[in-house]
Amino acid sequence: MVLLARKLIKLLPKWPRRRYNIFMGTNTKEEWLWMLRAWITRRSYKDLSVIEDYERKFAQICGVKHAISFGAGRMALYVILEALGIGEGDEVIIPAFTCVVVANAILYTGAKPIYVDIELQSFNIDATKIEAAITSRTKALYAQHTFGIACNVDALRDIGKRHRLPIIEDAAHALGAEYHGKPVGSLTEVAFFSSDHSKVINTYVGGMVVTNKDALALRLRKIQMGIPFMNQKSMRRLVRSFLINYICYLPSILWIGQVIHILLTHLDLLFLFKDDLKTKKEDVSEYPCRLSSLQAQIGLSQLNNLSHNLEHRRKITEYLEKKIRWNQLNLDEINQSTWLRYSFLVKDRDQFEKKFSWRFDLGVWFTTVVGGREEGFEEIGYYPGSCPVAEYVAQHIVNFPTHLKVPLGIIQKEIDYYHDWIGENILRH
Numbered sequence: 001m002v003l004l005a006r007k008l009i010k011l012l013p014k015w016p017r018r019r020y021n022i023f024m025g026t027n028t029k030e031e032w033l034w035m036l037r038a039w040i041t042r043r044s045y046k047d048l049s050v051i052e053d054y055e056r057k058f059a060q061i062c063g064v065k066h067a068i069s070f071g072a073g074r075m076a077l078y079v080i081l082e083a084l085g086i087g088e089g090d091e092v093i094i095p096a097f098t099c100v101v102v103a104n105a106i107l108y109t110g111a112k113p114i115y116v117d118i119e120l121q122s123f124n125i126d127a128t129k130i131e132a133a134i135t136s137r138t139k140a141l142y143a144q145h146t147f148g149i150a151c152n153v154d155a156l157r158d159i160g161k162r163h164r165l166p167i168i169e170d171a172a173h174a175l176g177a178e179y180h181g182k183p184v185g186s187l188t189e190v191a192f193f194s195s196d197h198s199k200v201i202n203t204y205v206g207g208m209v210v211t212n213k214d215a216l217a218l219r220l221r222k223i224q225m226g227i228p229f230m231n232q233k234s235m236r237r238l239v240r241s242f243l244i245n246y247i248c249y250l251p252s253i254l255w256i257g258q259v260i261h262i263l264l265t266h267l268d269l270l271f272l273f274k275d276d277l278k279t280k281k282e283d284v285s286e287y288p289c290r291l292s293s294l295q296a297q298i299g300l301s302q303l304n305n306l307s308h309n310l311e312h313r314r315k316i317t318e319y320l321e322k323k324i325r326w327n328q329l330n331l332d333e334i335n336q337s338t339w340l341r342y343s344f345l346v347k348d349r350d351q352f353e354k355k356f357s358w359r360f361d362l363g364v365w366f367t368t369v370v371g372g373r374e375e376g377f378e379e380i381g382y383y384p385g386s387c388p389v390a391e392y393v394a395q396h397i398v399n400f401p402t403h404l405k406v407p408l409g410i411i412q413k414e415i416d417y418y419h420d421w422i423g424e425n426i427l428r429h
């Protein structure tokens with residue numbers, strides 16, 4: 001109760017003015033109205049033809065033969081591991097700057113995540129450190145395209161070939177990104193995406209596996225057909241949460257919407273996966289499950305708007321790159337990534353967040369090497385001190401939102417006003 005009161009008091013000085021958060025940034029009023037009608041009419045959420053349409057369109061965008069949907073990105077990863085036959089006693093090499101649900105999905109199969117440090121500038125896995133982590137138990141490598149910037153897939157492929165290891169692409173942040181002119185998702189044997197409410201496209205929660213391998217696709221499809229949809233109660237809760245979150249996170253309402261959202265979350269009225277700290281699959285319910293046709297319908301609409309969505313993110317990034325120069329990229333290079341967020345390191349993150357809090361709720365990500373877990377890292381196989389670059393990045397990273405609800409003009413105004421201050425506070429690599 002004291003914690004809740006403190007959270008609310010902190011929000012009070014944000015009097016009515018447009019503020020920008022990181023969630024629900026890509027959804028349209030039409031999608032909201034469609035979801036509202038679906039909720040009122042109790043529309044079926046198991047319409048296979050809509051799900052097939054969404055999968056077909058997704059595969060087409062990724063330039064692959066097969067797309068198979070699941071209830072979340074983490075579940076998509078879990079079924080990939082299962083389809084690859086990875087389990088008890090095996091090891092999967094992942095970057096030490098990821099979301100805790102990645103490590104959890106590996107643990108749920110009985111395998112072990114092995115963490116490799118990251119590059120200071122790109123926040124992607126440091127490929128030069130992968131081979132030292134390979135053992136006879138290693139069964140897969142992991143190409144995570146953090147914040148939508150493709151990692152060094154060439155180097156991973158080389159290592160994979162030499163050690164006969166498959167590579168799983170984690171494209172959770174990277175729908176629409178390219179690498180050497182090829183769509184992310186088509187670069188290795190198998191990839192997965194997330195469409196939760198903080199990602200490039202938003203179906204509230206959602207995941208998709210893509211692959212060109214027919215036999216693997218068949219195994220994945222078999223798994224998909226054998227698992228249930230969410231139960232009716234969870235589904236109603238999910239749709240209701242989509243409707244509420246959309247309103248609460250509107251920039252003009254955020255100042256009060258955030259307070260309402262915290263209260264509703266506290267009262268346990270919103271849909272949330274509660275698996276962040278669960279290391280055993282038997283403690284998690286409805287995992288894995290299928291993606292509903294209601295989400296697939298929103299997903300289709302989101303895919304139809306993907307070019308506009310990415311163009312906006314890239315425009316914002318172009319401006320931020322000009323002013324902040326974290327990545328030092330030219331326009332062509334900028335246009336290859338999705339820029340889920342524009343991320344860089346600063347000396348004092350608290351001060352930075354405070355400076356911008358009147359305009360942005362920066363929702364900093366990932367603030368530990370496995371975002372979503374703050375302590376007890378040994379439980380998920382991470383030993384503090386073992387990946388110093390990732391730990392340093394997690395302490396100093398900040399990210400600006402880039403989604404469609406953040407106007408370029410606001411970014412320009414804020415960055416220009418605080419330009420010198422940012423310059424003094426940035427940590428150059």
Ligand SMILES: Cc1ncc(COP(=O)(O)O)c(C=O)c1O
Pocket residue numbers: 072073074075098099101102144170172173193194195196205206207
């Ligand atoms: C890098 C990365 N991979 C995988 C996931 C899992 O996606 P989902 O939340 O859809 O399960 C996330 C979630 O934020 C992520 O950041």
